[in-house]
Amino acid sequence: MEQFLQQFPVVFNSLNVGFLQTMKLFFVTLLGALPLGLLLALGEVSRARVLRGAIKVLVWIIRGSPLMIQLLIIYYGPGLLAGSISAEAAESNWFLAFLRSCKWSGGEDGRFTAAAVAFIINYACYFCEIYRGGIQGIPVGQEEAGLVLGMTGWQIFFKVKLLQMIKAILPPISNEIITLVKDTSLARIISLQEVIWAGQAFLKGSQGISGAIWPLFFTGVYYLVANGLLTVGLAKLEKKLSYFR
């Protein structure tokens, strides 16, 4: 017990730093994936057949394969590709030179950017399908009512459909958001220094503590608290939108 009390402040500090990185990844992913998913969904319900097909293939690939693999490919892929291009080849061809320069910067910043890119693409694809369901679930009469009142397509989308769509998709989106909090732990695979990474450090030895497994277990508390707060907030939002049916 005495040992635990000694370790706790050190571990707590370290986990807080890790969790900050977890939350940063969480918010950056939401900020990127929520609008990107909407763009993909609008493409998927558009009349452009090629675009629709391309988005369907992308969604299939991203939803059909593990996020962990996507993370590995996006983090290590560019470096491996750049490394396979020799300096001489790059000199003679500007495109090869460009590819050779495409690498994530070393260190935590590079890892974070790579993780954010992977998470945004992955979650945008899930959001896309939810949005699409929301858009297609709005009765066609809403669009027709807008049309006969002389509204433009954009006005119908923003003034008539959008809020109805948000209301309809809020429960499934909430589900994904809560999953995202926990999914950020996958970034551990590319050594992003998020909360799990921070907890694990005390197993191997860090800041004079080694062989301690309880910090790793304790990271669970962070996820629980974050998701508890999110659940309350999202329920509030849902209630706010219950003024219409």
Added chain:
Amino acid sequence: MPILEVEHLRKSFGQTLVLDDISFSMEAGDTLSIIGSSGSGKTTLLRCLNFLERPDEAIIRVRDEVLLDASHADRLSAQETRKKRLHFGLVFQSFNLFPQYTALQNVMLAEELLARETPGWKTHKAEITARIRAHAEDLLREMGLANRMNNYPHQLSGGQCQRVAIARALALSPDILCFDEPTSALDPELTGEVLRVIRGLAERNTTMVIVTHEMAFARDVSSHVIFMDDGRICEQGSPAEVFGNPQQERTRQFLSRYRDEN
């Protein structure tokens, strides 16, 4: 001068011909009722007038202006279609009110969006909005909804919803107001209040095209009746002619079946 002329309108969905050589005209202030069994093409005809469907062939004129000549292959731009559409208003069978807006907001929305495109909008925003609001309130009062303006559609009865929808269509002052079976989604009690409102509009010489199954109403309120059968106009004339002395066997058959039911 007729306010609306439709000539040789033809429309098919794939292989099925749903409207065949429809021609009619009406004068300003007329109330035209279109009757006929389900599937006879009445609703599709209204949707063609409102540019929700594109006829394969037709010339549609409003006040001598050609709105649509389907023989011109080039499609109208979205902007042109929007402008032409505003000659018509449409009241739907299922109301199609916007659920996230109050009755008043439903009536104001389209007029406000149109006002934003006018040059004076930015400088006179407050006055224009106040004027649109006053107009919408007048319309809702006229519909007997003075104390329902701030209710959301789900807080209103079907009859009240349909009256909001009528006010919403009237807000843009269309030349011709179309009704697509406006009482078919309502129970008999609520039907009465909506029909009363439409009757009031007829008395004030609002130009209307009404697709309806309410025969007694069509007979009382119309200045002109069209009976449609299988995508064609089978018979048309004054209510006295069509209801009192139908010339076509098919019309007699339809009307007698209707009389049996009542």
